[in-house]
Amino acid sequence: MKEPAQRILELRTELDVHNYRYYVLDEPSVPDAEYDRLFRELQALEAEHPELVTPDSPTQRVGGEALNAFGSVRHEVPMLSLGNAFEEDDLRAFDRSVQNGLGLQGGDLFGAGAEIEYSCEPKLDGLAVSLLYRDGQLVRGATRGDGTTGEDISVNVRTIRNVPLRLQGSGWPDVLEVRGEVFMSRAGFERLNASQAEIGGKTFANPRNAAAGSLRQLDSKITASRPLEFCCYGLGQHSAEPAATQVGMLQRLKSWGVPISNELKLAKGIDDCLAYYRDIGERRMGLPYDIDGVVFKVNNIEDQQQLGFRARTPHWAIAHKFPAMEELTE
Numbered sequence: 048m049k050e051p052a053q054r055i056l057e058l059r060t061e062l063d064v065h066n067y068r069y070y071v072l073d074e075p076s077v078p079d080a081e082y083d084r085l086f087r088e089l090q091a092l093e094a095e096h097p098e099l100v101t102p103d104s105p106t107q108r109v110g111g112e113a114l115n116a117f118g119s120v121r122h123e124v125p126m127l128s129l130g131n132a133f134e135e136d137d138l139r140a141f142d143r144s145v146q147n148g149l150g151l152q153g154g155d156l157f158g159a160g161a162e163i164e165y166s167c168e169p170k171l172d173g174l175a176v177s178l179l180y181r182d183g184q185l186v187r188g189a190t191r192g193d194g195t196t197g198e199d200i201s202v203n204v205r206t207i208r209n210v211p212l213r214l215q216g217s218g219w220p221d222v223l224e225v226r227g228e229v230f231m232s233r234a235g236f237e238r239l240n241a242s243q244a245e246i247g248g249k250t251f252a253n254p255r256n257a258a259a260g261s262l263r264q265l266d267s268k269i270t271a272s273r274p275l276e277f278c279c280y281g282l283g284q285h286s287a288e289p290a291a292t293q294v295g296m297l298q299r300l301k302s303w304g305v306p307i308s309n310e311l312k313l314a315k316g317i318d319d320c321l322a323y324y325r326d327i328g329e330r331r332m333g334l335p336y337d338i339d340g341v342v343f344k345v346n347n348i349e350d351q352q353q354l355g356f357r358a359r360t361p362h363w364a365i366a367h368k369f370p371a372m373e374e375l376t377e
């Protein structure tokens with residue numbers, strides 16, 4: 048019979064791999080029943096040996112008592128909101144401003160100028176959060192708040208099943224602040240409202256409100272019962288650059304167990320961006336989650352830093368919005 052400590056480590060490692068394959072790669076490695084059996088074996092062993100429990104164990108996702116209030120967190124790197132483009136011309140103007148900012152012949156109404164590489168992804172309509180990892184361990188979660196100061200929701204983010212409690216693989220920096228959107232799928236939103244209606248509880252107007260209301264619960268057991276998901280779209284503070292490009296950085300984060308968008312693409316030039324906008328626009332209602340546009344970011348990280356940001360919005364990123372849904376129903 049194996050030493051309990053050894054068996055506990057084996058089970059944790061195996062459960063982390065199953066979580067990674069299920070939530071990040073979307074390729075489950077075992078049936079749910081097998082996952083549950085391993086999970087219960089770990090719970091039983093930890094109950095017999097409480098001194099062997101560590102915060103990053105998969106059994107530790109739901110915290111203890113409800114909080115009376117959220118602590119506040121200061122964002123070392125401000126959490127920006129995005130500038131918006133509504134029309135094709137706004138997007139072309141953005142591309143020209145990027146080229147001018149990079150000292151390229153910025154193109155003009157007649158010539159396209161240089162071809163800038165952009166990352167492309169859907170703009171999830173959820174709640175922006177920051178997840179801080181130190182030595183690969185999730186140590187803090189915070190809401191965006193006003194961009195400089197957010198709420199400490201560390202206990203709540205740990206209940207989101209696809210948020211890794213510790214990073215997988217190797218080579219991650221000692222300090223890595225991951226940023227992304229917490230959202231609720233439409234199906235999860237419908238299920239939640241149906242069950243809320245049944246118990247006479249609060250129902251929500253849309254998945255974004257449901258995600259915000261579920262995440263900002265003082266009782267993490269309520270958060271744990273809600274179908275929340277996380278999708279990473281960038282970084283905050285970090286002690287080393289994971290990659291030279293936005294797409295490369297996100298792919299590296301994925302290899303460390305952090306979920307990213309499966310619609311992430313690389314565009315070469317603004318015409319490719321427009322093609323992506325039209326493609327996602329056509330598929331928008333078929334996506335399992337609400338989006339309110341797509342996000343283009345200058346792919347080269349050094350170029351992003353050279354461009355910096357104005358007031359509160361980055362010069363290197365733009366949200367290209369779709370018409371609001373209510374307009375569509377007219």
Ligand SMILES: NC(=O)n1nc(-c2ccco2)nc1N
Nearest residue numbers: 127168169170171228280342
């Ligand atoms: N909401 C969303 O999907 N976002 N938001 C950003 C963002 C906000 C500030 C910098 O980048 N990126 C993506 N994909």
